[in-house]
Amino acid sequence: MNRKIALWTIWVGFLIYVLFLAPPIRWQETLNLLMKILTFQWASVNPVILSLFALIGVCIALYSCVLFFDGRMQKLPFYPFAIASVGTGVIGLIPYLALREANQEFTGQKDAFLQVLDSRITGLFLTLFTLALLGFGIIFGDWGNYLQQFLSDRFINGMSLAFCLFCLLFPTVLGDDMARRGYYSNSQLFWLIALIPLLGPLAYLCWRPPLRQ
Template sequence: MGRKLLLWLIWLGFIVYVLLFAPPVQPDTFQPLQTLLSGQIPTINPVIVSLFSLVGIWLLIYSCLTFADGRMQRVPAWAFMLASVATGVLGLIPYLALREPNQSFSGHKDTWLKWLDSRSTGLILAFSTIVLLAFALFFGDWSAFSQEFQTNRFVHAMSLAFLLFCFLFPFPTLLSDDMARRGLSSDSQLFRLVAFIPLFGPLAYLCLRPPLLGAD
């Protein structure tokens, strides 16, 4: 109960913070998003491009755990992950709060689950992350990003959402349940490495974890 309450408080607190305390909405607040969606990437600060893409990477990382987990839940994981495409972490947290701890898996792995469970998917995500970080580090204007973070609500909220993705990954038993399904102990050093190394810990886990056993 405490875990669920904390998740709902984080969800509500994030909404309240963005609405009341984040930088105010300006006429150009959503210009970075509009420019990204229109494909005019060269006109945007590479830091913002990378950050936007890394939020997408995080959604795929969570998908690699939640879709298998959702098979054993009463709430449909796909609905919340679909909502996350539009709302980011706001769509994900309700699933984490509503799901119940479950360390089992049964049934067939369909094509989608097989792809999410594949180590090659983890390798693709890890390589993409390295490219995105290098793009931001070597070509990004970090002083301009700092200014955008302080004045643009969209950039501000997206940055905080990225941090929440990092914080929540090991917290709501999603990771420990996934490890148990694969015969890995959540008390091991592996769990601590995955949990406390932001972004690269989860990516390494996806690259190295044993496959999920399902009925063939």
């Protein structure tokens, strides 16, 4: 119950912040930025912002590799929230985290989609892609420009904080996934994964054994 209250509090607090407390939204600049990203006009986009936008997608994929298995055993399936998170980021994800019940089992067959999500190759691809994004943003990014936009633009500000929440909340689903694979009793391993933002969970995807059917 405390977990659910905490998650709903985070969700409501983030919504209030984005709607009423964040820097003003610049509709034209935001639409232009999204158009440039989605039409591959990347040369005119700050690499920090481009990397951050792509890392949000990595986070959604990371959660999908865990929660589509979890959703199989829940009253509410995960896929509507996965679709919502593509458009709204962490705002679409947190309600599922708050509504789901603790679940350490998986039954049934893995279809082709679940096979891909369960594959260590998927984890390795996401890890290498993330390392490339981090290197690209750190080396080539204009961090002064990013800081200015973070402080003055609601979209950049909210996207940045959403990325932090994605990283912060992953431990809420990590324990159950480890238990489904027989590793929850190793608390040191749990904290080793949980306390390294993003890269710890990605390393877990590369290492975790496939679920048995």
